[in-house]
Amino acid sequence: MLETKLQELKTRLAEINDLHAANGVLTWDQTIYMPPDGAAARGRQIATLAHIAHEKFIDPAVGHLLDDLRPHEESLPYDSADASLIRIARHDYERAIRVPPQFMAQIFAHTAESYEVWSRARPDNDFAAVQPYLEKTVELSRELANFSPGYDHIADPLIDMSDYGMKAADVRTLFAELRKQQVPIVRAIVAQEAADDSCLHQFYPEDKQLSFGAEVIKRFGYDFRRGRQDKSPHPYMINFSISDVRITTRVKERNLGEGLFSSLHEAGHALYEQGVRRDFEGLPLASGTSAGVHESQSRLWENQIGRSKGFWQHFYPKLQAVFPEQLGNVSVETFYRAINKVQRSLIRTDADEVTYNLHVMMRFDFELDLLEGRLAVRDLPEVWRERFKTDMGIAPPDDRDGVLQDVHWYSGIIGGAFQGYTLGNILSAQIFDAALRVHPNLPDEIAQGEFSTLRTWLIDNIHQYGRMFTAPELIERATGSPMHIGPYINYLYTKYGELYTL
Numbered sequence: 001m002l003e004t005k006l007q008e009l010k011t012r013l014a015e016i017n018d019l020h021a022a023n024g025v026l027t028w029d030q031t032i033y034m035p036p037d038g039a040a041a042r043g044r045q046i047a048t049l050a051h052i053a054h055e056k057f058i059d060p061a062v063g064h065l066l067d068d069l070r071p072h073e074e075s076l077p078y079d080s081a082d083a084s085l086i087r088i089a090r091h092d093y094e095r096a097i098r099v100p101p102q103f104m105a106q107i108f109a110h111t112a113e114s115y116e117v118w119s120r121a122r123p124d125n126d127f128a129a130v131q132p133y134l135e136k137t138v139e140l141s142r143e144l145a146n147f148s149p150g151y152d153h154i155a156d157p158l159i160d161m162s163d164y165g166m167k168a169a170d171v172r173t174l175f176a177e178l179r180k181q182q183v184p185i186v187r188a189i190v191a192q193e194a195a196d197d198s199c200l201h202q203f204y205p206e207d208k209q210l211s212f213g214a215e216v217i218k219r220f221g222y223d224f225r226r227g228r229q230d231k232s233p234h235p236y237m238i239n240f241s242i243s244d245v246r247i248t249t250r251v252k253e254r255n256l257g258e259g260l261f262s263s264l265h266e267a268g269h270a271l272y273e274q275g276v277r278r279d280f281e282g283l284p285l286a287s288g289t290s291a292g293v294h295e296s297q298s299r300l301w302e303n304q305i306g307r308s309k310g311f312w313q314h315f316y317p318k319l320q321a322v323f324p325e326q327l328g329n330v331s332v333e334t335f336y337r338a339i340n341k342v343q344r345s346l347i348r349t350d351a352d353e354v355t356y357n358l359h360v361m362m363r364f365d366f367e368l369d370l371l372e373g374r375l376a377v378r379d380l381p382e383v384w385r386e387r388f389k390t391d392m393g394i395a396p397p398d399d400r401d402g403v404l405q406d407v408h409w410y411s412g413i414i415g416g417a418f419q420g421y422t423l424g425n426i427l428s429a430q431i432f433d434a435a436l437r438v439h440p441n442l443p444d445e446i447a448q449g450e451f452s453t454l455r456t457w458l459i460d461n462i463h464q465y466g467r468m469f470t471a472p473e474l475i476e477r478a479t480g481s482p483m484h485i486g487p488y489i490n491y492l493y494t495k496y497g498e499l500y501t502l
Contacts (some may be wrong), residue, residue, distance in 0.1 A: 002068075002069065002072040004037075004479040005065055005068050005072075006069060006070055006072065006082060008065060008088075009065045009066070009069065009085075009086070009089065010085070010282075010283060011112075011340040012056070012059075012061075012062055012065070012162055012281070012343070013089060013284060013414075014282035014283065015056065016056050016057050017029035017282045017283065017284070018282070018284075019049050019052055019056070019242060020053055020255075021052035022049055022229055022241070023046055023049040023050060023053070023108075023352050024238055024240050025062075026042060026045055026046050026049070026297060027046065027165055027190050027238070028111075028240075028246060029042075029239050030115070030116075030231070031113065031115075031232045031234075031236075032230050032232060032246065032248070032325065038112060038117065039116035039279065040113065040114065041341050041457075042111045042112055043108075043109045043110075043112035043116075044109060046108045046109065047105040047106070047108045047109035047112070047248020048105070048114045049108075049322070050104050050105050050107075050108040051101045051102065051104065051105035054096065054099070054101040054104040054428040055101040057092075057093065057096050057448055058097045058101070059254045060091070062089075062093055063093060063097070066086065066089060066093060068088075069086050070175045072086070073087060075087040079468065079469075080149055080282070081277075081279070081285070081468065083175075083188045083255070083469075084284055084285060084468040084469070085226065085283060085284065086142075088284050088285060088467050089284055090470075092162075092284055095148070095161075096321075097150055097260040098147040099144065099147045103143070103144070106146070106406055107413070108135060110137065110140060110336045111137070111410075111411050111412055111413075113133070114130070114133040114134070114137060114410050114411065115134075115251035115407070115410055115411040116411070117129055117130050117133055118130050118133075118404070118407065118411070119233055122233070122384060122400055122404040122405070123250075123400070125398045125399055125400040125404070126277065126399075127399040128339065128379050128401060130404070130410060131316070131377055131378060133410065134377045134380075134409060134410065137409060137410075137412075137413065137414055138370050138371070138377060138414050139156060139411065140412040141149040141294075141371060141414040141415050142154060142371060144155045144157070144413060145158050145415065146156065146373070148160075151167075151478025152167060152169060153167065153168035153169065153368070154371045154372065154415075155168045155367065155368055155371050155416065156168055158413060158414075158415030158416040159171065159415060159416040159419065160170075160372075161416055162290065162291035162416045162417075162472065163290045163292050163419065163420055163423065163471065164289075164290055164293050164421070164470055165294075165470055165472065166369060169355070170411050172363065173362050173387075174426075174485075175364065176374055176417075176424065177485060178357060178422065178426070178485055179318070179361060180209045181357075181485065182354070182357060182358075182489070182492070183330070183358075185354055185492055185493070185502065186342075186354055186358065188421075188500070188501070188502055189342045189354060189496060189500045189502070190343065190344060190393075192340070192500050192501060194297060194341060194343050195337040195338055195340070195341040195499070196334065196337070197336065197337075197338035197339075197341045198338075199256075199326070199330045199334060199338055200255060200256045200257050200338050201254055201256075202254070202256075202326045203253055203254060203255055203256060203326070204254070204256045204323060204326060205253060206251045206253055206256075206259075206269075206321050208323065209256065209260065210229070210249070210263075211322075212252060212260070212261060212318075212319060212322050213229075213249065213260050213264070214229060214258075214263070216264065216306075216315065217229075217263055217264065217265050217267035218450060219306075219449060220264075220268075220271060220301060220455070221271055221274075221451060221452070221455045222247075222270055222271060222274070222452050223274055224248075224469055225272065226242070226243045226244060226245060226268055226274055227244070227245045227246055227247065227404070228245050228246050228247075229246070229248065229263065229266075229381075230247075230248050230249075231248060231249060231251060232248035232249075232250065233250065233407070234248075234250065234349075234406075234407040235249045235250050235263075235265065235266050235349070236246070236248055236266065236272070237269035237270050237271075237298075238264045239273045239287065240477050241275065241281060241282070241286075242273065242276050242278060242280070242281050242286055243281075245270045245273040245274050246270075247263070247266035247267060247269070247270050248266065248365075249262040249263045249266060250262055256323075257339055257350075257357070258350065260288070260300045260306075261302055261306060261307075261339075262296065262349070264301050264302045264305075264306040265298045265302040266298065266302070267301060268297040268298035268299070268300060268301035268302060269288075269294055269297060269298045271297060271455065271458070272288050272294060272297040272458075272461070272463050274463075275289065275455075275458065275459040275464060275466060276463060276465075276466040277463075277464050277465075277466065280466050284466045284467060285466040285468055286466050286467075287465065287466060288468065289326075289461070289464070289465070289468075289469060289471050290349045290420070290470070291416070291419075291420025291423070291424075291466045292419070292420045292424050292471055293424070293427060293462070293471050293474060293475070294420065294424070294425030295421050295423065295425070295427075295428075296423070296424040296425075296426075296427035296428045296431055297424075297426065297458070297463075299421075299425050299428040299463070300423045300428040300431060300432055303353055303428065303470040303489075304428055304429070304432045305446060305451070305454075307340055307353070308340055308445050308446060308487075309336055310441075310444075310446045310447035311446055311447070311471045312332055312335065312339075313332065313444075313447045314447055314448060314449040314451065316332045316335060323373045327488055335359060337499060340352065340353070340495070340496075341436045341497055342355065342391050342496065342499075342500070343355070346361070346388075346391040346394065346396050346401040346405075347401060347405055348363075348403070348405065348406060349405075349429050353425075353434055353492065353495075353496075354482070354492060354496060355392070356422075356425065357425060358391050358392065358422075360418050360419070360421045361422070362387055362391055363406070363417075364418050365385070365387075365420050366380070366384070367414050367415050367416075367417065367418065368388075368415075369384060369396070371414060374437075380403050381399050381402060381403045384396070384402045384403045385402060386439070387480060388402070396476050403405070403421060414440075423483070425488060426483060426484075426488045427475060427483060428488075429488035429491040430475070430481075430483065430484070430487045430488065431462065431475075431478060431479060431489075432491075433479070433487045434461075434462075434478055434479035435454055435457045435458070436479065437452050438457060439454070440458060442454055442455075459462065461477070461478040462474065462478055471483075
């Protein structure tokens with residue numbers, strides 16, 4: 001009887017997942033192929049599917065099945081797949097039943113429309129066009145949080161959606177500790193002569209950039225039979241199933257690093273999704289466990305691997321062969337210093353490893369201020385400029401490179417959008433250290449363009465589990481300790497201590 005009920009639960013969950021996947025295809029098409037005038041209808045279509053999926057999930061029959069299956073869950077080991085499925089489905093269900101389907105449809109419709117306005121407003125430097133949409137997003141975000149009363153901070157329920165178990169106070173404490181350690185590194189480096197990165201800012205044809213990037217991520221292990229790469233205004237990864245995990249990138253023909261490192265970054269996300277156990281297909285377990293852990297995978301492949309000296313010992317001759325006129329007379333050491341240049345920069349996605357977290361912390365603070373009502377959307381552009389000048393010593397000349405630069409607030413909710421990036425940076429170093437303890441020859445393999453040992457370790461210790469464990473549980477299992485900033489700070493001092501005087 002219990003097995004029958006478990007199978008019924010899996011069937012219902014798979015049907016709901018299919019609706020979300022179909023919605024994902026509509027969202028992907030919106031950013032890649034959809035004509036601009038299709039935005040209104042697309043928002044309605046996305047909202048309709050979201051409404052149906054939410055309504056099916058909060059059906060009391062699902063709750064009854066979860067109640068009936070509790071004895072079965074308790075009879076199984078905590079780390080069994082079935083116990084994890086029931087546990088995670090119950091967590092999702094208990095959160096979902098607090099939110100009316102009509103409200104979820106409203107959010108999806110609004111964010112679809114907001115994205116289209118932003119995609120035109122950013123190149124036009126027109127914050128006024130998106131201001132009313134962002135004001136509505138803040139309003140909807142507060143309303144969504146209030147469906148989960150009893151929080152310590154209004155952002156807590158929203159942060160929990162992406163980084164389960166974390167609260168605003170946790171993030172604030174962690175960021176304060178990290179800021180204390182990292183700001184002196186930033187100040188010490190930017191006071192020195194900056195690396196010459198002019199080699200990156202020549203003309204690099206788009207098609208050759210995309211081809212080279214595709215070859216690299218294929219070597220990482222990204223399976224193009226289960227994925228594809230396209231261009232979009234803001235790079236991202238999206239999955240419709242374990243066998244259909246897609247990435248996008250953004251290419252600039254006078255900035256070699258933009259498209260290349262975006263590709264490596266998004267491929268890291270995709271490797272995580274492609275590495276989930278195949279028998280989780282269609283179930284709530286079949287995705288990454290948190291935004292922070294997901295970001296750890298993208299930052300690991302982009303930075304720990306893709307910006308390492310060993311990586312370019314292997315790949316730089318190949319890159320020179322693709323771009324002989326641009327790089328034929330540029331040494332690998334000059335190129336290595338160029339791609340690891342530390343400088344105050346306006347754009348988060350272009351920021352170097354040392355200053356990147358300052359971008360994230362600023363945005364996190366703004367999210368809390370917006371949700372608390374201490375910051376009005378209309379004042380955001382000016383407050384952005386003031387804070388940026390304080391933190392970075394420079395100010396954006398316009399909103400295009402200021403408050404309009406990130407898609408997150410214009411295609412989702414406010415709260416919980418950004419902290420995962422810095423959590424991912426911290427975890428990427430901790431996870432790579434754990435892999436090195438088991439496989440000390442990894443740097444030699446990377447220098448030979450060989451990544452199968454690292455990829456296998458990540459699959460075995462991170463990817464395969466999907467959402468079976470919370471992020472703290474998974475990190476302790478994989479690394480032997482809770483998340484801490486030690487390995488990340490050591491990584492920064494070691495790497496940048498060789499490039500600069502620290």
